[in-house]
Amino acid sequence: MMDLIVNLVSGLSLGSIYALIALGYTMVYGIAKMLNFAHGDIIMVGAFTVITTVSMLGLPPALGIIASIVCCVVLGVCVERIAYKPLRKAQPLAVLITAIGVSYFLQSLALLIFGSTQHSFPKIITVPAIEIGGLTIQGNMLVTLAVTTIIMVAMSLFIAKSRTGKAMRAVSEDRDAAELMGISVNRTITITFAIGSALAAVAGVFYCTTYGFIGPYTGSMPGIKAFVAAVFGGIGSIPGAMLGGILLGVIENLAKRYISTELSDAIVFAVLIIVLMVKPTGLLGKRVNEKV
């Protein structure tokens, strides 16, 4: 029982990081209708920014996190402007390939600058582990959980209530109609990329404090897992991304603990397949009516 609770907590913590990354995926997908495969690598860039500012320049961690968010936002917007905007009218697959190109580009750039060895990530969250009735739960997991919950609530409110959030929903619903209503589609897409990248930066900080190391290829695995999570929850759906991310983290941990560490990857994917068989548009995805 104890065992189960500890596993659940670490699964939740991992899952909430996936959820943050998946949010970026799903927002970009919902609004720009593209799979941004370079999203995972934004995490890596964010984490390296923290290393540069905190470990190398000796700035306080809070400044480091802010720098990382700023850096990721600028990068996200630049990538969108340079690489994706010219392809706005191209077929979605062409944009996907460009995103893969951007991903390779960021990885090899990081490899050139920081080298192939992994760097140890500064311990910027120092919260002692707590014990509840014999259970030890690590401090950084609790912080991760708390912060991601706050961010997710804030994001939901932002999308639901704010003017920009409404504009985003409108663009995702029908781009042309939104444009006719006076919404600047380009501006909305840029904002989406900015928000998605900021979330990725935060996720990167948590991911790297939890696991301690960062290399040029660190971003690709959480990136692909978050993509799976976004589809799992129903791509384009914001609550879906959160739910998908958290479930993925929990399933991954429980499968490792109680079924097989050797086959845990396969099990996660098998669960995904089964869910999509039952609900072909993901857990919370909208059923799209086909127009005849």
Add this chain to the structure above:
Amino acid sequence: MDSIKKKRKPLTSNLITLAIVCVLFAVVFILVETGNATRHMRSMLVPICINIILAVSLNLTVGFLGELTLGHAGFMSVGAYAGCLFSIAMEEILPMALRFPLAMLVGGLVAACFGVLIGIPVLRLHGDYLAIVTLAFGEIIRSIIINLEFTGGAAGLKGTPQDSTFVIAFVVVLITLVVIMNLVNSRHGRAITAIRDNRIAAEACGINVTYFRMLAFVIAAFFAGVAGVLYGHNLSILSASTFDYNKSIELLVIVVLGGMGSIRGSVISAIIITVLPEALRELDDFRMLIYALVLIVMMILNASPRFAALKGKLNYKALADAVRAKSASSKANKGGQTHE
């Protein structure tokens, strides 16, 4: 007159593609035979052929059927393991001339069986959901291969006879091209493209959508399996880690770069994408960076209307038109944008 021209077009276009491939083969073959090809060049020949087969077969699902699949490497690995295990078992019994074609057939058929098994659940989905499920199946296959005993696990499968040669690989490329081109231009192929363009309309016309989707998916899997067998017989070790989703993505890059639904494009871009990283070896640390940049620039250029117009002008037919009539520039423009 016009309609006859249109009907004959795919045939001539296919013949041109085959001719290009044959001429390229002849040039390279002469280079190799006269000793003018470096070893580095020669070692790229079989991988180029393998990638052509993979790209052309993937184009069948991505370009003609219009479904994004990210699990092509999975079929390739199934075929590779099946074919290699067959060859290892038969090494003493059958001569190479009989064993290798049989191994390819075995690999292709096993991959096709997996295509059916995976196709049944996968083809109920569409779009990105289908993409992620094929990716998931690819990863599951890889995970299982690593955990099995008879596949050699993570250490890889060793001891496959090295039967793949450039000539054999080229013959397989030709067969693949002929089969897939004929399929695409046949009744079946038109049904498949009809499903891509409008599934509901196709269904309303009485096309058995499930059957044709499955047909395209399984044939693509078959050729991926054959390519896998060639791959397995080209190297002395077959390790499952080769067939991860990055491999599938690399194949997708080839198809999209070559133009979806364009077989000639797939052939050309398979050559480029295989040769490019090797050719860029001189650049050392900057190799992957340049590769990524080339990829981005090519995609952006491909989508830019001005570039399309330029391509249209360079098109030989458009050039002929331009000579004939001064008002041809608008026509050339149009010609550049429509994809084959």
Add this chain to the structure above:
Amino acid sequence: MKKIFALALALMMVLAAFAGCANDATEPTETPVGTEAPEGTEAPATTDNPDAAEPAEGETLIIGGIGPLTGDYATYGVSVKQGAEMAVKEINEAGGVNGITFQLLFEDDQTDAEMAVNAYNKLMDNGMQVSLGAVTSGACIAVSEVSKEDGILMLTPSGSQVECIQYDNGFRICFADPEQGVNAAKFIAENGLATKIAIIYDKSNDYSNGIKENFVTAAADLGLEIVSEQAFTNQSNTDFSVQLQAIAGSGAELIFLPIYAQEAAYILTQAQSAGMEQIFFGGDGLDGIIEKIGADNVSATEGVMFLTPFDPNADEQNIKFTSDYQAAYGATPDQFAADGYDAIYTIKAALEQSGAKPSDSDFNEKMIAAMTEITVDGTTGTMQWDASGAPSKAAAVVVLRDGAPTPYTAE
């Protein structure tokens, strides 16, 4: 549409590539490490032409290495490359061997067998006369198959699978996987470190699987009990909380880690924050763990033991190697760097022993014959080779104390 343009582009690229290859064959100047080679070195591919009476002092021996310089395993390839580079530089600065200078060409294979074979062929075009095989086992096995036909000496620094050196021309510097597993089990049993053992290994990695399987078999014979076997893969190699927790509940006294330093760094830091107090015991893959884990986390390595042929502070030679390496690359050398360094010095020893010149027609045969006659006192121990190609060398167990390896002493 008719993609004349695309076709032209393709042709240009293919031609450029082939032209590039053709050029390489005549001027092997890529990643030249040999410092200012004496004149008359631009025609190294003279093996076919022994009559070309070249002055002995003008000869260059071209050594080709292959390993991952990009991709997930880049750190191992880079280490071997840097270690080998340093040895080549030292040898050339000391005037070479009998006037023969060394030149190292190193190609990237991204841990892929196909790319490794392409790289090997490119190196052969560039006149490679001795091959360092490939850094990783899978790639090395593929390369060994091709190098067998060329008959050149192939000395892999770190290809640890048995099949890497299956042919007569193959030799290795590192231990084979089976040896390590058996030696580790023996050491644990003989020193009574533990009777209940847990293992964490990388299911997707051949090195890790090889050691683990042999360890399990040997442990059973020696009466050690394996209470928990936990795996991970290269897709889930950052989060070990589940594995560690399962082990914590299994009553294991010792955790065996037949894995590389990077994953071990993750495991050790996570075990420390989970408050685990088991002994950690690893194979030579754990070398470089202090560097990998970073200054902040050094306390997590306290008491970690591993079986290694390379101790950075073992003797004067190693201390010099370590400080030179740090000066050149700003990092502590790991076992891969030491293997690369030793491989070059082994080639030097074979060259001296055989007295062969790169221009000799029977250079390859002489070098291979010399391999079984030499004794090399390298940074990874004193090595001798038999015809199988495996080195005989002793492995010592080191214990990490205050962030430095110290020899194991029984209490």
